[in-house]
Amino acid sequence: MNTPEISPSSKDPANSMSARTVAQLPTDQELVLKVIPMPADCNANGDIFGGWVMAQVDLAGSVIPARTIRGRFATVAVNQFVFKQPVKVGDLLSFFSKITHMGRTSMTVRVEVFAERMRSSSEGFLKVTEASLTYVAIDESGQPKAIQNVDHKP
Numbered sequence: 001m002n003t004p005e006i007s008p009s010s011k012d013p014a015n016s017m018s019a020r021t022v023a024q025l026p027t028d029q030e031l032v033l034k035v036i037p038m039p040a041d042c043n044a045n046g047d048i049f050g051g052w053v054m055a056q057v058d059l060a061g062s063v064i065p066a067r068t069i070r071g072r073f074a075t076v077a078v079n080q081f082v083f084k085q086p087v088k089v090g091d092l093l094s095f096f097s098k099i100t101h102m103g104r105t106s107m108t109v110r111v112e113v114f115a116e117r118m119r120s121s122s123e124g125f126l127k128v129t130e131a132s133l134t135y136v137a138i139d140e141s142g143q144p145k146a147i148q149n150v151d152h153k154p
């Protein structure tokens with residue numbers, strides 16, 4: 001990733017010393033989803049439920065495969081999933097994605113999620129989640145199918 005300038009967030013007391021904000025969103029990945037979580041998406045701590053974030057990441061990760069495969073496909077694996085910072089109600093979340101591997105029937109994408117804390121005075125974008133997911137093209141009977149018109153060489 002073209003990592004933007006990193007600066008410690010000093011304005012928002014809710015951000016711990018380990019919380020890091022960036023001044024701009026990535027420019028080398030595709031913006032595939034923007035969404036604001038609601039109170040109904042919270043866990044018992046009052047932060048956003050991890051399962052909600054995972055569902056959004058799966059949806060966001062499927063955007064590039066949908067455009068590439070142009071047919072049926074399924075998520076076969078979540079290779080990596082890291083919740084780096086909590087997601088808060090009212091955060092404006094931006095999901096960025098890019099292809100990291102093209103296989104014969106599968107493709108792997110990386111998803112990075114950045115939050116803008118709309119309910120605080122902090123500025124910048126906080127990376128809250130990063131993940132890697134693999135999607136497989138499938139035929140009508142649900143069996144793996146070669147992805148067409150793609151150079152499968154590494």
Ligand SMILES: CC(C)(COP(=O)(O)OP(=O)(O)OC[C@H]1O[C@@H](n2cnc3c(N)ncnc32)[C@H](O)[C@@H]1OP(=O)(O)O)[C@@H](O)C(=O)NCCC(=O)NCCS
Pocket residue numbers: 074075076077102103104105106107134136138142143144
């Ligand atoms: C997707 C599915 C058809 C693949 O079947 P399969 O028998 O594992 O197929 P294969 O072993 O031939 O693998 C197919 C491709 O998936 C990849 N793959 C399989 N398991 C994988 C894993 N755990 N991690 C990463 N890639 C994987 C293989 O490397 C292969 O890729 P390639 O052709 O690009 O080299 C089958 O696993 C399935 O139906 N899973 C359920 C999918 C689903 O319901 N998802 C939603 C969950 S709620």
